[in-house]
Amino acid sequence: MDVTANGVRYHVEVINETKQPTIVFLHGFTGSTNTWRPVVEKFHNFKIVLIDLIGHGKSESPESWERYTMEQQIADLDTVFTKLALTDITLAGYSMGGRTALAYACTFPERLHTLILESASPGLQTEEEQKKRRDSDAALATRIVKDGLPAFIDFWENIPLFGSQNKLQAPVKQALRQERLGQNPDGLANSLRGMGTGSQISYWEALEGLQIPVLLVVGSLDLKFEGIGKAMLALIPDARLEIVEAGHAIHVEKPLEFATMVEEYLTLEI
Secondary structure, three states, X not given: OEEEEOOEEEEEEEEOOOOOOEEEXXXXXXXXHHHHHHHHOOXXXXXXXXXXXXXXXXXXXXXXXXXXXXXXXXXXXXXXXXXXXOOOEEEEEEOHHHHHHHHHHHHOHXXXXXXXXXXXXXXXXXXHHHHXXXXXXXXXXXXXXXXXXXXXXXXXXXXXXXXXXXXOOHHHHHHHHHHHHOOOHHHHHHHHHHHOOOOOOOOHHHHHHOOOOEEEXXXXXXHHHHHHXXXXXXXXXXXXXXXXXXXXOHHHHOHHHXXXXXXXXXXXXX
């Protein structure tokens, strides 16, 4: 289905509509609702809501990058949740979707019951780090538009962050590549400019104020985000950290293990 939020059309899928409680999943950069297919088929007792974030998948890709800010993205999500009458939600996000989920939790905590963050970051802490990342993301955005999507995806899927995905079975790798190639290049470029890690505010100082249970999931092969996860664990009052033998995208590399971990955690918390 399509849900319009503040003038932007979002693609939304609802599975197990009559079930409760509800888990909303947010994908990462170059992803879509498709990324969660191997995971959500394991959940039979939960309502599942999948959303394509702005500029991704089947959702709209506005022309101006200024419409892609994190503040506007989470305001759009809140409108979508209101239109779908969602309350007491478990919000799960991976990478960019994890940053978005955390930003939402820090801004609209009354809507959420639980937060699940996979390979996620609260942002960068200093203006120097943020500017350096903004410049890097702007260069990537220009590369997408200038060189075209296939060339960018060739580059993107071979960055060190995704090195462990080389061991995936061929059908999984092909599905992942097709998902990436199905994106709108302008949407991806504007997403980098508008809500990249360097463009959003830092939520590090807000972590101590989170009053909901938080499950942090990181891969042992992803040393950078394992370190970020441990740092977040020390600050969030009610947090649990799970380290899985995987890289950045645990739900892609170990979908059954990821689904089982999330379900067991929610069984204890709900």
